[in-house]
Amino acid sequence: MGTAVVTGGTDGIGRALAEEYLRRGFEVLVVGRSARKGKSFADSSERAHFVAADLSLVAENRRLAEQLAQRFPVIDVLVLGARYHRSVRTVTAEGFETNFALFYLSRFLLSHGLAAPLGRAEHPVVLNFGGAGQTGPVQWDDLQLERSYHGVRAMGHAGRLNDLLGVDHVDRHAGAGIRYVLNHPGVVVTSFAGEYDPVTAAEVDHLRIIGKPVATAVAQILPFLEPRVPGPLTAVLEGRRVALEPGLWDLRDARLLHDITSALLAA
Numbered sequence: 001m002g003t004a005v006v007t008g009g010t011d012g013i014g015r016a017l018a019e020e021y022l023r024r025g026f027e028v029l030v031v032g033r034s035a036r037k038g039k040s041f042a043d044s045s046e047r048a049h050f051v052a053a054d055l056s057l058v059a060e061n062r063r064l065a066e067q068l069a070q071r072f073p074v075i076d077v078l079v080l081g082a083r084y085h086r087s088v089r090t091v092t093a094e095g096f097e098t099n100f101a102l103f104y105l106s107r108f109l110l111s112h113g114l115a116a117p118l119g120r121a122e123h124p125v126v127l128n129f130g131g132a133g134q135t136g137p138v139q140w141d142d143l144q145l146e147r148s149y150h151g152v153r154a155m156g157h158a159g160r161l162n163d164l165l166g167v168d169h170v171d172r173h174a175g176a177g178i179r180y181v182l183n184h185p186g187v188v189v190t191s192f193a194g195e196y197d198p199v200t201a202a203e204v205d206h207l208r209i210i211g212k213p214v215a216t217a218v219a220q221i222l223p224f225l226e227p228r229v230p231g232p233l234t235a236v237l238e239g240r241r242v243a244l245e246p247g248l249w250d251l252r253d254a255r256l257l258h259d260i261t262s263a264l265l266a267a
């Protein structure tokens with residue numbers, strides 16, 4: 001049938017999407033840190049696979065991209081769903097703010113690092129849980145929020161960076177025919193992986209009450225992953241296509257972010 005790779009596929013929306021692609025007959029590889037959760041997925045089918053990786057580390061993303069490109073000459077679907085909330089700003093051993101590293105740099109490295117196997121698929125698609133235009137502006141002078149960190153804000157900011165990653169990706173890999181879908185699912189009751197301060201923990205408890213089930217979030221995004229969807233870039237908010245308004249989806253901004261990111265990774 002095809003091959004799907006799902007980061008954050010050990011839990012939440014990623015896990016449900018991984019199971020959906022298994023049902024469709026795909027080879028499905030999920031990436032996460034929990035060996036227990038990974039094993040429970042891998043044990044569910046001969047076509048289910050798990051690779052453990054800490055995707056907040058650049059080196060792990062590079063290793064993973066190389067390993068996957070060797071293992072799967074063709075990748076049809078790439079889902080970028082790993083996330084971890086931190087109320088307190090932390091920095092990885094490689095010196096990047098952790099949320100910036102996991103929620104944005106990992107997706108940058110895997111989107112570009114797997115472009116070759118994606119480009120060999122008949123109808124390749126990347127699903128990135130970005131901001132879909134719903135989050136605030138880019139903090140160009142403080143990309144890793146050294147001066148104004150808040151856990152919720154950091155996730156929103158990374159969502160915005162991922163939106164621009166999508167804009168740049170479809171331009172940079174135009175010849176490969178890779179569609180890029182940016183999805184904001186709204187509030188979904190998942191594991192809400194993270195370390196929360198008491199105020200945010202109380203907010204998350206509330207989200208668990210008002211949020212939609214994972215199955216609803218999956219049903220809202222699946223139609224946009226189908227080959228018939230027109231255009232290389234699609235932004236989706238809770239099952240509705242979002243217009244790519246000028247300004248928010250500016251190619252110059254997207255290229256600038258690409259250049260800044262490449263310089264950060266090279267340093």
Ligand SMILES: NC(=O)c1ccc[n+]([C@@H]2O[C@H](COP(=O)([O-])OP(=O)(O)OC[C@H]3O[C@@H](n4cnc5c(N)ncnc54)[C@H](OP(=O)(O)O)[C@@H]3O)[C@@H](O)[C@H]2O)c1
Pocket residue numbers: 007008009010011012013014031032033034035037038053054055056080081082083084102129184185186187188189190191192193211
């Ligand atoms: N839930 C919502 O209300 C909501 C709202 C807006 C956007 N979204 C987006 O939807 C996507 C899926 O979110 P979710 O709520 O379904 O996720 P979730 O249930 O919180 O699960 C998070 C996933 O990320 C993985 N992960 C965490 N840290 C990792 C690391 N350092 N390296 C590798 N994997 C790591 C976890 O795997 P392990 O446990 O195996 O480490 C797990 O599979 C995310 O991009 C999220 O931002 C969700």
